[in-house]
Amino acid sequence: MPQAEGERVPLSALKEAEHLPRLLVLSFGVWLYAADSTLVATVMPVAVEEIGGLPYLSWTYTLYQLGSVVTGAIAALVILRTGIVRAEIAAGSLYVFGCALSAYASDMSIMILGRLLQGMGGGGLVSLAFIGASTLFPQKLWVRIIAVISAVWGVSSLCGPLIGGYFVNIGNWRGAFWAFAIQGLVTIFVAPPLLRKHFQSRTKEIQPLPVARLCLLSIAVLAICQAGVVSSIQFAGVLCATGVALILIFIKQDSDSVNRIFPRGILNPSTVSGSGLLMICSLFMATISLTVYGPLLMYIIFGASPLVAGYIIALESLAWTLTAIITSGFRERLEPILIKIGSVFVSISMLGLVYAMPVGPLWVISLFSFIMGMGFGMSWSFVSKRIIANVPETERAHASASIPTFMRVAMALGSALSGIIANNSGFSEASSVTVAQNVAFWCFASFTPLMFVGLFTAWRVSKR
Structure with missing residues (x-):
């Protein structure tokens, strides 16, 4: 049952003996995925x-995202067959094997295979964390749990490049992958005692895995990811449009199937859950340019060093983390207000960056980065809770898995569209300040329609 109106759940409630161990295990899986996803920023150039293989470098990113989306999508179906403990062990094993392959890699083909397996294992661990939040804890703790997960994600994303940089500096880039392989083993061994007797498998409800639909989803994600790295603008546009079309076909087929991967109508804006997921996806797509092109644009236009630009981008994660933890303890009646204010904050920051990114100054860009993080932080946990709570109880695991899965797809699609916009302007590391300023304007202004979609759906999901 939902918590009583006006009840405030203290953060100390998570420290109870029955909650804390499970929360630590689930959060550790998020750490492994998020830190590993950004680790390669400093490791791969070395x-x-x-090992060579520069022309195929983009595939280390593409297949990592592919693996995380596909495995994350079917996490709920796997849990129904095996239970959460075996699913956690399977995901952890894939992750460890992938890290070991990358550590041993003698050429790019092995590295790419390792990154694919890391994505599969890590994506599974993240979806299991969201599923665990809604199935292993009482509903009154959902917002707190999701806030912790998002905080761990934010901190982990910042730590990944630092860890990779440390191993590069000591001349042992392979050690970075070994370090995460060892951590993956920890997940495998601690999951059984800490998660046992929770969410057992439902053997009577087993349906065959939707292999055909998973293949369709895989092709869609591949097309979208590649659209962001190909040099031909026309080909990138075709890939992007093809990927979106295939995703729409996938959603339609999945909705009509018995063994659905996601709840029926999961992107239907007339439902609370559909509005919530559309809000998350549209705002993520609309703002991803700050992460993708922000550092390079600040370097070309303002001469900002990579360290300074990195700190400015990190302000978003910092604000998100702090705001999510603080607001997760607010009373339930404030949820609709926080969701609306959060979407407004994100929109204000986006509109501000349309004008600030081309001309500065840097402190204004920093301010908007912080405001953006606050907006996501104060709304994300409450929207996620409503997405999960407003589907039938039998489909809550599927709804939980849909949140990180569609978020990753939205980020990939937003990155691809940003790349098309930048390439259409002739953008490169050697671009002039004038060209960079033009790109800085259009990489944010072009996503304004999605900002309005985010605002509209934020108001819809806020309705009780």
Whole structure:
């Protein structure tokens, strides 16, 4: 049952003996995925010098995202067959094996295979964390749990490049992958005692895995990811449009199936859950340019060092983390207000960056980055809770898995569209300040329609 109106859940409630161990296990899985996803920013340039394969470098990103989306999508179906403990062990094993392959890699083909397996294992661990939040804890704790998960994600994303940089500096880039392989083993061994007797498998409800639909989803994600790295603008546009079309076909087929991967109508704006997921996806797509092109644009236009630009981008994660933890303890009656204010904050920051990114100054860009993080932080946990709570109880695991899965797809699609916009302006590392300013304007202004979609759906999901 929902918590009583006006009841405030203290953060100390998570420290109870029955909650804390499970929360730590689930959060640790998020750490492994999020830190590993950004680790390669500092590791791969050095790794390529040793093993070669520069023309195929983008595939280390593409297949990592592919693996995380596909495995994350079917996490709920796997849990119904095996229970959460075996699912956690399976995901952890894939992750460890992938890290070991990348650590051993003698050429780019092995590295790419390792990154695919890391994505599969890590994506599974993240979806299991969201599923665990809604199935292993009482509903009154959902917002707190999701806030912790998002905080761990934010901190982990910041730590990944630092960890990779440390191992590069000591001349042992392979050690970075070994370090995460060892951590993956921890997940495998601690999950059984800490998660046992929770969410057992439902053997009577087993349906065959939807292999055909998973293949369709895989092709869609591949097309979208590649659209962001190909040089031909026309080909990128075709890939992007093809990917979106295939995703729509996938959603239609999945909705009509018995063994659905996601709840029926999961993107239907007339429902609370559909509005919530559309809000998350549209705002993520609309703002991803700050992460993708922000550092390079600040370097070309303002001469900002990579460290300074990195700190400015990190302000979003910092604000998100702090705001999510603080607001997760607010009373339930404030949820609709926080969701609306959060979407407004994100929109204000986006509109501000349309004008601030081309001309500065840097402190204004920093301010908007912080405001953006606050907006996501104060709304994300409450929207996620409503997405999960407003589907039938039998489909809550599926709804939980849909949140990180569609978020990753939205980020990939937003990155691809940003790349098309930038390439259409002739953008490169050697671009002039004038060209960079033009790109800085259009990489944010072009996503304004999605901002309005985010605002509209935020108001819909706020309705009781």
